[in-house]
Amino acid sequence: MPTAPTTVAGITVPDSTLVNEATELVREAASPTVFHHSRRVFFWGSLRGQARGLHADAELLYVGALFHDLGLTERYRRADQRFEIDGADEARRFLQQHGIGPDDRQLVWEGIALHTTPEIPWHMAPEVALVTAGVEADVLGMGLDEIGTAARTEVVAVHPRPGFKQQILKEFTAGTVHRPHTTFGNVKADVLERYAPGYRRENFVDIILGSDWPE
Numbered sequence: 001m002p003t004a005p006t007t008v009a010g011i012t013v014p015d016s017t018l019v020n021e022a023t024e025l026v027r028e029a030a031s032p033t034v035f036h037h038s039r040r041v042f043f044w045g046s047l048r049g050q051a052r053g054l055h056a057d058a059e060l061l062y063v064g065a066l067f068h069d070l071g072l073t074e075r076y077r078r079a080d081q082r083f084e085i086d087g088a089d090e091a092r093r094f095l096q097q098h099g100i101g102p103d104d105r106q107l108v109w110e111g112i113a114l115h116t117t118p119e120i121p122w123h124m125a126p127e128v129a130l131v132t133a134g135v136e137a138d139v140l141g142m143g144l145d146e147i148g149t150a151a152r153t154e155v156v157a158v159h160p161r162p163g164f165k166q167q168i169l170k171e172f173t174a175g176t177v178h179r180p181h182t183t184f185g186n187v188k189a190d191v192l193e194r195y196a197p198g199y200r201r202e203n204f205v206d207i208i209l210g211s212d213w214p215e
Contacts, residue, residue, distance in 0.1 A: 045134030072175030
């Protein structure tokens with residue numbers, strides 16, 4: 001795959017060993033759909049941050065964006081926990097190997113772990129909030145007005161999204177169908193309800209009423 005431009009829509013990808021190795025790790029582990037999506041998340045998150053006056057450390061935001069769906073990949077997905085935690089844990093290990101301190105590692109972990117949790121990340125550090133901002137833009141089409149047509153066109157020219165809606169739903173399904181119990185309270189329950197035959201989502205009220213407490 002050709003090397004992508006370092007600056008797109010006015011957003012510069014840091015040229016560092018950390019960033020370059022993160023790029024190669026995700027490029028090798030993920031499908032083109034997930035890789036290009038993850039790169040777009042960095043650009044959308046950065047652009048939405050500019051629009052809101054939020055300033056994140058670019059390297060930390062980049063790793064958060066690139067690793068946020070790593071838990072969907074065959075190489076890194078587990079069966080005993082949510083896919084977000086798979087990616088967050090791997091990012092923390094990766095950052096530790098590169099000498100990044102515990103506070104910064106925790107920011108990246110939180111950004112990945114919370115990227116499917118609505119609203120809460122926006123009340124946290126920019127490195128956390130802007131991963132969610134990028135995901136919301138690329139998957140849900142939220143905040144596109146903060147990005148602008150010209151910037152959207154430029155980013156998508158570099159990281160195209162052919163058939164993206166259906167392709168990313170396939171990735172979500174493949175990355176969670178073997179661990180349906182982890183989707184309780186998670187948007188991926190909607191995915192499995194639609195695409196996994198026999199899946200039955202757990203109901204919060206039923207769990208309360210069926211608990212071991214007598215009343």
